[in-house]
Amino acid sequence: MTRTMWDSSVGKKTVMAVSGLIMLAYLVVHMLGNLKIFFGSDEFNDYAHWLRTLGEPFLHYEWALWIIRVVLVAAVVAHATSAYQLSRRDIRARPTKYVHKKPRASYATRTMRWGGIILGLFIVWHILDLTTGTVHPDGFQTGHPYQNVIDTFSTWYGNVIYIVAMLALGLHVRHGFWSAAQTLGVGSRARDRALKVTANVLALVLTVGFVSVPVAVMTGVVS
Amino acid sequence: MKLTLRVWRQKNADADGAMSTYEVDGISADMSFLEMLDTLNEELILKGEDPVAFDHDCREGICGACSLVINGDAHGPERTTTCQLHMRSFEDGDTIDIEPWRASAFPVVKDLVVDRSAFDRIIQAGGYITAPTGAAPEAHATPVPKPDADFAFEHAECIGCGACVAACPNGAAMLFTSAKINHLNVLPQGAPERETRVLDMVGQMDEEGFGGCTLTGECATACPKGIPLVSITSMNKEWLRATRTSGKR
Numbered sequence: 001m002t003r004t005m006w007d008s009s010v011g012k013k014t015v016m017a018v019s020g021l022i023m024l025a026y027l028v029v030h031m032l033g034n035l036k037i038f039f040g041s042d043e044f045n046d047y048a049h050w051l052r053t054l055g056e057p058f059l060h061y062e063w064a065l066w067i068i069r070v071v072l073v074a075a076v077v078a079h080a081t082s083a084y085q086l087s088r089r090d091i092r093a094r095p096t097k098y099v100h101k102k103p104r105a106s107y108a109t110r111t112m113r114w115g116g117i118i119l120g121l122f123i124v125w126h127i128l129d130l131t132t133g134t135v136h137p138d139g140f141q142t143g144h145p146y147q148n149v150i151d152t153f154s155t156w157y158g159n160v161i162y163i164v165a166m167l168a169l170g171l172h173v174r175h176g177f178w179s180a181a182q183t184l185g186v187g188s189r190a191r192d193r194a195l196k197v198t199a200n201v202l203a204l205v206l207t208v209g210f211v212s213v214p215v216a217v218m219t220g221v222v223s
Numbered sequence: 224m225k226l227t228l229r230v231w232r233q234k235n236a237d238a239d240g241a242m243s244t245y246e247v248d249g250i251s252a253d254m255s256f257l258e259m260l261d262t263l264n265e266e267l268i269l270k271g272e273d274p275v276a277f278d279h280d281c282r283e284g285i286c287g288a289c290s291l292v293i294n295g296d297a298h299g300p301e302r303t304t305t306c307q308l309h310m311r312s313f314e315d316g317d318t319i320d321i322e323p324w325r326a327s328a329f330p331v332v333k334d335l336v337v338d339r340s341a342f343d344r345i346i347q348a349g350g351y352i353t354a355p356t357g358a359a360p361e362a363h364a365t366p367v368p369k370p371d372a373d374f375a376f377e378h379a380e381c382i383g384c385g386a387c388v389a390a391c392p393n394g395a396a397m398l399f400t401s402a403k404i405n406h407l408n409v410l411p412q413g414a415p416e417r418e419t420r421v422l423d424m425v426g427q428m429d430e431e432g433f434g435g436c437t438l439t440g441e442c443a444t445a446c447p448k449g450i451p452l453v454s455i456t457s458m459n460k461e462w463l464r465a466t467r468t469s470g471k472r
Contacts, residue, residue, distance in 0.1 A: 009435040010425050010462045086435045093327050093394035093434030099229075099242055100295035100320035104392060105439040112437065179438045182453075185460025189453050 009089060010183075012082040017180035019079040024173060024202070026072060031209040037222055041146035048145040076123065083116055108175040115168040122165035129158070153217035162214050170207035174199050224250040224310060227318040228263065230275055233331050236338075240331065242320070252311040256299060257282060257289065259310055260321075276334040282306040284447065287382030290389070291335055292322040297386035297445040304384065304447045324385050326394035328432045341431040342383050342399060348427035349420035350403040352412050371409045378406035380448040390445035393434030398442035400428045401458035402450045408461055418465035425462055 005011035036047045055064035104110065125135065129152055133140025137158070138151045152158040177199035181187045187195055216222040225248045233240030247263050254262070257279050264274035280288035284307040293299035299308045313319065321335065329337040367375075381402035388396050404421050407413030413420065436455055443452035 005466065007429075008425060008462075009429050010459055011466070013435060013459075014463065090393035090395070090434035090437070093432055094325060094392060095327055096325045098292060098295055098322055098325060099231075100292070100322065102295035104441060109437070109439050175438070182438055182456040183436075183459055185456055185463055187453060187456040189451070192453065 009086065012086050013183045015078050015082045016086070017183040019075040019082075020176050020180050022071065022075040023079065024177065026068070027169075027173075027206055028202075031206055034213050035209060037146065037149060037213055038216065044146045044149075045144060049143070076120070080116070080120060083113070087113055106175070108171040111168070111171055112175055115172045118165060118168045119172060122161065122168075125161060126165075149213065150217055150223065153214040159214045159218060163211055166207050166210045169210070170203040173206060174203040177202055224252065224313070224315040226250055226259070226313065226316070229318065229320045230335070231322045231331075232275070232334055233323075235333055236330055240334075242322075250310055252309070254310045255282065255306055256291070256293070256308040256310065257306050276332075276336045278336050279306060285382060287384035290324050290337065290384060290386070292320075292324065292389055294320050297324070297389040298384075298447050302447060302449070304382075307447075324389035326385075326388045326391075326433065328394065328396070329385060329388060337385075339383075339385050341433070342385065342396070344431060345396065345400055345424055345427045346383075346403060349416065349423040350407070352407060353416060354412065365411050367410060375406050375409050378402040378450060378454060381406070381446075381450055382448060384447065386445045386447060387442035387450075388433065390441040391434065392439060392441065393437055395436050395442070396428050396431070396433040397436040397455045397458070398446060398450055398452070400424055401454040404461060405454055405457050417461070418469040421458065421461040421465045422469060425458075 005014060033047060033051075036044045052062045052065055059067075128134040129136050130145070130148055133142070133148070136148060136151065137155050140151075141147055153162070178187075178195050181191075181195045213222070225246070228245045228247060229242045230245060231240055232243045245263055245267075247259065247266070250259050250262065257277070260275060260277060267274045278288045278290055280286045282289075284304040287304075289298075289305040291298065291305045293305065293308070298305050300312050301308050323329075323331050323335045324337045324339075326337075328341045329339055332338050378401075381399060383399060385396075385399070387398035388394055391397075404424055408417050408420060438452070438455075440452050443450060443454075
C-alpha cells in the first residue's frame, strides 16, 4: 500500500501546494520590491544592494540571498517534478477522449499546465537576463539593476516575454492559490468565497504590480 | 419525437469501437432515456442486429448502475441519473451522442458497459466499519451530533455510479473516494479506523490508476447526488491528519 507523501497522488498535490505557496510568498515580496523603481535609480539600486547585505552582520555578505535562492530552486524543482508526475498520471487515467466535446472548466483551470511551462521558461530567461546578464541586451552592468531593467524593457521582445509571462502568472495564481487551500484541507463551504476572492486579488495585484514596470519604461515614466 | 442517435459500439473489451448512427421514431417525451434505448434495442433485435449493451438496474435513481455520457455530459443534461432523465429534456429532431464512461480504470466491457469493480476494491480497502454483527444495536446508544449526522448523510448519498470519474478530465475518483471516507470518518462508529481508512482507500484509488485532482469541479457538477466539491477538501484534510498521526501508533 502506498503510504508515504511522495507515493500518493494526494501527497504529491501537497508538495505542489506547499512549494507553490513558498513561491507565491516570494513573488509578493519581489513585486513590492520592484515598485521601488518608481522612486528613481538611487533608491532602486540601494535597495538591490541592501538585498545582498540582508542579515548582516549575523550572516555573511549575500548569504541571505543565497539561502533564498536555494529555497526557491528547491520549491521550483519540487513543484515542477510533482506537476510532471501528476500530469502523466492524469493523462494515463483518461486515454480516450469523448467524441462529443464540451468546453470545460474556467480558462485559468484549463491553462494550469501550459501556464506552468511558460512560467518555467520565463524564469530561465529572466535569470539569464537580469541576474547573470547572459542574454541581456546592450551590455549588462553588475551593480546597476536600474539601468539593466530599462535596457530590457527598451526591447520589444523583452516587453512581450515579460508581459505574457505575467499574465500567465495571474491565471496560474488565480486557480493555484485556491487549489492549494483545498489540497491542504483548509477550504470549507463557509470559507470558499473568501479564498476565491483572495486568489483573485493576489492574481490581480501581482500581475498589475509586475506589469507596471515595463509599462512605465515604455511610456517613459521610468527612464 | 424522432431522434438521431450516435452510439458507441464496441464488441468486447479488446475490440476497437466506433460511433454508429441510428434513427428512432415514435419517442414520447414522457419516456425515460433508458426506455428510449429499449425502443431502439427492440427494433435492432427485430432486424436481427446486436442490441446496444448498457448498464441499468433499479431505474429509480438509487442503485448507481446506469451510466452513459450523453452529449458530453455524464448522466446527460439534467442533474440526475440517466434512468431518471426523461426525453422531455430533448427536442424533436435532435442528434444525441451516447458514449460510455471514459477512464482507464473503467475499461469498456461492451458498447456502453464499463467495468466499475475498481470502486468495489476502493470500498474493500476501508469503506466499512469493523463492528460485531448481531441484532441491531439501540439507536441512541451512540449519540451523534446533528451537524455530524447531516454531514455523514450528505456523503452517504453517493451511489457509486462513477459519473465523477467520467466527468473528470483526469479520470480521478477523488469525489467518490472522499464521499465514502467522509461518510464514515465523521461518525463515532467510524472513528477506530479513521486513519487507516483514509490512507488505505486513497492508496487503493491510486493503485487502480485513477488520475489526480486538479480541482476543475467537473465531478461535483456531474454528480447526480450533489456530493459537493469541498468533500475532496475534507478528504485531503483527513489524509494529512492521518499521515501525521498514523506513524505514532
